[in-house]
Amino acid sequence: MPEPTTEDDEAKTRKLIAENIRRVEEMLRFLPLPAGTVDDLRAKIGLLRTILLEQRAPAFALVGRRGAGKSSTVNAIFGAKVAEVGHVRARTGRGKWFDHTTERGALSILDTRGIQEGSKPADEDDAPDAVASILAELKRKSPDVVVFLIKSTETDSAIDADLAALERIYAEVERYHRFRPPLVAIATHCDVLEPKATRLHRADLEPREDVEEKLAHVSEVEHHLESKIKDRPKLAPHLVWVRGVSTYMSFREDGTLRSDERWRVDELVGALFKQLPDAGRGTFVRIARVRGLQDELASNLSRATAAICAGIAALPIPVGDIVPITTLQITLVAAIAWLSGRPLDKKAASEFLGAMGANVGAGFLFREGARALIKFVFPGAGSMVSGAVAFAGTLSIGSAARAYFLRDATIEEAKRVFADEKAATEEDPQKTGE
Numbered sequence: 545m546p547e548p549t550t551e552d553d554e555a556k557t558r559k560l561i562a563e564n565i566r567r568v569e570e571m572l573r574f575l576p577l578p579a580g581t582v583d584d585l586r587a588k589i590g591l592l593r594t595i596l597l598e599q600r601a602p603a604f605a606l607v608g609r610r611g612a613g614k615s616s617t618v619n620a621i622f623g624a625k626v627a628e629v630g631h632v633r634a635r636t637g638r639g640k641w642f643d644h645t646t647e648r649g650a651l652s653i654l655d656t657r658g659i660q661e662g663s664k665p666a667d668e669d670d671a672p673d674a675v676a677s678i679l680a681e682l683k684r685k686s687p688d689v690v691v692f693l694i695k696s697t698e699t700d701s702a703i704d705a706d707l708a709a710l711e712r713i714y715a716e717v718e719r720y721h722r723f724r725p726p727l728v729a730i731a732t733h734c735d736v737l738e739p740k741a742t743r744l745h746r747a748d749l750e751p752r753e754d755v756e757e758k759l760a761h762v763s764e765v766e767h768h769l770e771s772k773i774k775d776r777p778k779l780a781p782h783l784v785w786v787r788g789v790s791t792y793m794s795f796r797e798d799g800t801l802r803s804d805e806r807w808r809v810d811e812l813v814g815a816l817f818k819q820l821p822d823a824g825r826g827t828f829v830r831i832a833r834v835r836g837l838q839d840e841l842a843s844n845l846s847r848a849t850a851a852i853c854a855g856i857a858a859l860p861i862p863v864g865d866i867v868p869i870t871t872l873q874i875t876l877v878a879a880i881a882w883l884s885g886r887p888l889d890k891k892a893a894s895e896f897l898g899a900m901g902a903n904v905g906a907g908f909l910f911r912e913g914a915r916a917l918i919k920f921v922f923p924g925a926g927s928m929v930s931g932a933v934a935f936a937g938t939l940s941i942g943s944a945a946r947a948y949f950l951r952d953a954t955i956e957e958a959k960r961v962f963a964d965e966k967a968a969t970e971e972d973p974q975k976t977g978e
């Protein structure tokens with residue numbers, strides 16, 4: 545549905561959203577609601593603003609020796625070839641924060657290889673100045689999450705040197721930023737554990753005993769890795785997630801995908817998402833395209849927007865309907881489309897809203913209709929009900945947009961979601977559209 549958008553359109557949309565958010569914040573001061581509720585709405589507006597206007601590249605420090613799978617992990621998250629893998633002597637992005645960028649967004653990666661080999665460089669790539677560079681970079685910017693990687697076939701051998709390097713990184717970050725980032729530890733190359741030929745990423749096609757045997761090996765490796773980290777008091781408190789994974793993808797010369805043998809990368813992405821601040825989460829779900837996470841954020845935004853719309857509907861002056869409720873609903877649709885990986889586009893969002901039959905006019909009718917009705921039944925109780933109606937309508941728009949943009953529903957199906965849910969939530973406003 546959306547036509548190609550230029551960066552100009554994106555910038556324009558962004559500006560409009562900023563303007564609307566500012567206006568809504570101003571209106572909050574006039575809301576006849578208890579202070580606690582107003583604070584809560586303010587936090588919800590903050591979420592909208594952070595997700596839509598204040599995104600930055602999530603920052604990950606990758607710690608693992610040569611060949612552990614650092615570049616492959618970056619590619620596995622993007623689902624595309626953005627980093628050089630294997631024996632390519634690319635210095636790009638080594639020892640410095642480097643933004644791996646696609647049109648969906650950027651990940652800021654600090655590849656710390658060289659820090660463990662620093663005292664005795666294995667080759668000219670790992671010169672001691674790599675260590676100085678890494679330390680300077682850690683001072684310049686703190687990672688949001690530290691990812692420790694080790695080959696699942698090597699967790700016994702030199703792991704102690706790797707963990708010592710990891711401690712060194714934590715000490716630097718703490719010293720400069722007074723922050724101890726969460727630690728995610730992964731045992732890579734799980735596909736090559738015995739029985740080697742058993743495909744974990746296609747376990748459904750493999751004999752069950754073989755899969756079980758392989759999973760038992762994965763679990764052994766995980767326990768070993770976990771206990772090694774737990775043995776170190778400087779690392780143990782920060783460990784949030786340990787798993788065996790496989791990040792293997794094979795790309796042709798032209799960068800197209802030849803084979804995708806990723807296993808548990810969605811879980812890894814989920815674990816990283818959980819540790820990120822909101823300012824990195826929008827970008828991250830666009831890049832990693834894990835539907836469940838996109839939907840989780842979309843659902844949070846829907847609930848936040850619905851609550852704000854309900855708050856605005858409680859304003860005793862009718863101006864609340866004419867402008868912000870509808871524009872906030874358009875903003876919500878634009879946000880959900882954006883989370884799916886599309887450009888930020890207000891026009892496409894209003895078209896979607898129009899297709900739902902929930903355009904400016906309908907938004908106005910939501911409230912006027914309900915108010916007229918309720919005034920007839922209980923004079924004076926109007927604003928309460930219109931708040932519930934605005935809440936239900938906005939939540940239903942969010943659900944329809946989630947179906948269309950995140951689950952590839954057709955417009956007709958999205959319309960049905962909208963209508964069904966609006967009817968259900970108006971009856972029982974406790975329902976949150978889940």
Ligand SMILES: Nc1nc2c(ncn2[C@@H]2O[C@H](COP(=O)(O)OP(=O)(O)OP(=O)(O)O)[C@@H](O)[C@H]2O)c(=O)[nH]1
Nearest residue numbers: 610611612613614615616629630657733790791792
């Ligand atoms: N079988 C298998 N191979 C993998 C996996 N992850 C990475 N590889 C391969 O292992 C080799 C090294 O992976 P890289 O991602 O380049 O490792 P790295 O940590 O970036 O290595 P350096 O950049 O040299 O420090 C490449 O040939 C990858 O294709 C995995 O999970 N399974």
Ligand SMILES: [Mg+2]
Nearest residue numbers: 614615628629
């Ligand atoms: Mg690499």
